[in-house]
Amino acid sequence: MKVKFWGTQGSLPATVNEKTVRDKVFMALQAAQGYQLDTPEAINHFIDEELPFAVRGTYGTNTSCVQLANPGGDVVILDAGSGLRDLGLHLVHSGVAKQPTTYHIIMSHLHWDHLQGFPFFVPAFIKGNKIVIHAYHPETEQCLRTQMSSPFFPVDFDSLAADISFNIMEPCAPFEVGGYKVTSKAQNHPGTSYGYRFEKNGKVVVYSTDSEHKQEAYEEGYPFIEFFQDADLVIFDAQYTMADATFTKANWGHSSNVMGVELAARAREAGVRSVVVVTETIDEVDRNLRLADEHPELRLAFGLYPTHLDAEQAERFVDAVREHRDRLVAIGEVGLDRWKVKEEQDRRLQRELFRRFIGLAREVDLPLNVHSRSAGHYAVDLLIETSAPKVQMHAFDGKVGHALRGIEAGFYFSVPPSIARSAQKQKLVRALPVERLLLETDSPVLGADRDQRNEPANVVVALNAIADAIL
16 A cells, blocks of 8 residues: 655645755755765766755645555545645646546545645546545535635636536445545544545555644543554644644644654554664674564664774674664764763774764665764764764754754754753753654663663653743
8 A cells, every 4th residue: 555645734835935945955065065976867866865855855835635546446535735736737647637537535624725726636627537525524515616616716616527526424434435445533623624544455544634632632542542553554633843732722623743653652552663772882783683583673773882992893883784784773872972081092083983883874874873972062063074964963962053053964853851850951952943853761861860760651751841841
């Protein structure tokens, strides 16, 4: 089962403006330093293989429209936001729309950002096509007709050449479309929206946009837990930050990415889908590989801890990363540590080892988990100098100005529970974009209480402390 996103923006389309384009050009030029880009082939390879999608492409822009792939069958579309126009143009250019085809459009609700693309859907203007609009709201046909009536639109709904029909059902009635078994659930949103669960060939996709989950979401037996159960993919409404969803925009009918992760995790029997295990000395590699064999939910990260100043061990790590690259999610912890490493010759070796791992990360296309205790300025400088492509700064203890330079370079910053007792980290999260913050525990250390063992469950302590600091 494949899913194609044609629009994910909430409320209204978002244009790619001058600042966005300039930022992307800046990040691309910054990443290109050190590459030989003297032919069109080299440039195209660099764009396609080295630049992250967020730099070479873009997210969002269009409002809600998602396509469920259905090779050889009817076209299945979820919502008719402005992304429906791009989908229609793609269908024309690919030849699908040039022959009689049946299109199923399943509506979550009738707010304008979910139906504004329909008047621009080219297959609706082609005779021989059949369009079936599935919905639970009785006013669906009236709304689509009204937005195409004078004085709002120059082309009347009845002028459309396709055969258009409406399948208006009782709320939450199950149905089938394009070979998909579809069940649904009413959602907390002004005017009521509906989430859909699609099942086919042993795969499950849940489309749950425009839904607000409040305090009762944390209670046992919350109905969306079962709705999300065993889904291979949950498409979830994350329009707001946790702070906005909880306070300033409560009751507006939307949710946050934090709530989405919370519900998806609880939907699984154990509540946890995968765990990342970090290896910091070469002696741990074989042990952690065996653990991962015994427990498929474990994910591995290999790296030489910065205080282990051993070039031979570093090279053994390089070999291990290359050998087991497909089993790894990151390289780390690696980096700089000026708190324990005091001698200048040792610091030079530490810097060269860090540079070695940065090059390795680029070679195998893995993120870096970066340790920078008392060395934030130096670590950020080296990462920018070497154009490190994917960086997570672990428990960063440096100044805000250095962190903001990392943000400009695309870095993420992970925050442990120790933020609850750290004025420096509270100041840091207030200054950084919330979408660049990650949660971590660093168990058994960096807990909220310096004298007590930190536990993985304390990740919620970090989350709450971030919300408190921002608000």
